[in-house]
Amino acid sequence: MSVKITAVGKAIPPYSRTTAEIIPYLDAWLDGQDGRFLRKVKKIFENAAVDKRYSIMSPEEVFSKTSFEEKNRIYMRESINLGAQCLSEAVSKAGWHAEDIEILITVSCTGIMIPSLDAYLINRLHMKQDVLRLPVTEMGCAAGVSGIIYAKNFLQSNPGKRAAVVAVESPSATFQLDDFSMSNMVSAAIFGDGAACVLLSSHQDDQGPEIIAGEMYHFYEAEHMMGFDLTNGGLKMVLDVAVPDTIAEHFPLIIHPFLAKQNLNIADIDHLVFHPGGKKIVQLVEELFGTMGKNIDDTKEILRMFGNMSSATVLYVLERFMEPGRAKAGDLGLMLSFGPGFSAQRVLLKW
Structure with a gap:
């Protein structure tokens, strides 16, 4: 049974800053740290090959003292918004309707939601009530391709069906203000927030790779x-x-x-x-x-x-x-x- 990728849609968070615009925030955040350490962190940001990052939070929110609960609430709210946006865009590109989807796979590792994201998307887009749900929460950067593999395996066994994989990530919600380890510095320099949706199909009329x-x-x-x-x-x-x-x-x-x-x-x-x-x-x-x-x-x-x-x-x-x-x-x-x-x-x- 042929399984094809029919469309890809994405959703970009509301806040963004270039690397040059982030540097002054580093000065304020690392005020009081050793000067050599500050210069090293700046070099990490400047040499990360990232010109711009998008975020679900403003830089002021990212670099302020917020609790895990506060950050996770923002993650939940914005994940639902971004997930709905990228899913809607992909469905529009494919010429489908949301209720055409038989299985909805959501992937995310940068926050915690119960019910999982897929439940909210079903309600937001009024998807069919018997749509299958598969939330994938702990596979990190690999989860986007993992979701495609899971969808492909389902569709191979179910001719004429359609699937959606929605990936929503907000690494900015995991930024640790009091963590001065190299892991935190490097992750802050290379990561940004974003969401994307891939539609897959085993329907003979759908086209794509x-x-x-x-x-x-x-x-x-x-x-x-x-x-x-x-x-x-x-x-x-x-x-x-x-x-x-x-x-x-x-x-x-x-x-x-x-x-x-x-x-x-x-x-x-x-x-x-x-x-x-x-x-x-x-x-x-x-x-x-x-x-x-x-x-x-x-x-x-x-x-x-x-x-x-x-x-x-x-x-x-x-x-x-x-x-x-x-x-x-x-x-x-x-x-x-x-x-x-x-x-x-x-x-x-x-x-």
Whole structure:
């Protein structure tokens, strides 16, 4: 059964600042810290390859003393708004109605909601009452591709059905004002907020790139490398400095066996739809693929324009490849994202 990606929609939060505009907030936030430390933090922001970040909160709110409860309430309110916006945009692009969707998968890791986001979207868009719900809450940056894999597996077993994957992330709601660790500094420099929706279909009349394969790859003994610690102050970022080197070590096993199962190799891939985890990971991938004549220019551009929006980011990259004229019939695309666990999620597309 053929499963296709029919449309991608996105929603951008209301607040934004360029990196240059953020620097004065760093001066106020880190007032009293060692001068060398302040200069180092500024360099991290200036060299993060992120020109602009969007946020569900104003910079004044982000850099003020707020409780976990206060930040999470904002996360809940804005996640519902952004989720509804990107889902509505995707449905409009596809020419569908919200009630056409048979399964709704929502992914987010930057806040806590019970009922989960999907319940609110069902009511906001008046979706069908027997729509299947699958909230994915703890897979981090990899969850956008994970959601696509789950939707693909459902649709393969259910001909003529349609699915939506909605990713909403607000890393600004996890910023820790009293945490002066390098993990907090780096995450503040590279992350931004955003939302995206992917529509998938096993209906014969729907068009779009076909999902040929989708698989997950799990790194053993690497749970400590990425994630959140739940503290009294909220979700505290865990980000090991060894992440890029670990990815580099596993990269051949992540890519080549997956493609070999389809009798392909990396030379056959026309489009790299990669999640921009951060500048170091982008540089790593460029080094690995540059000699093969491949590029991840779209990945770099999304990082520059929006920062790393966790699970939603790779869907922003995918949206660029869904634009008319970007890919021709027969082209192959490889989607890839990394997340806590540690894991890599892969999807092979054919236009």
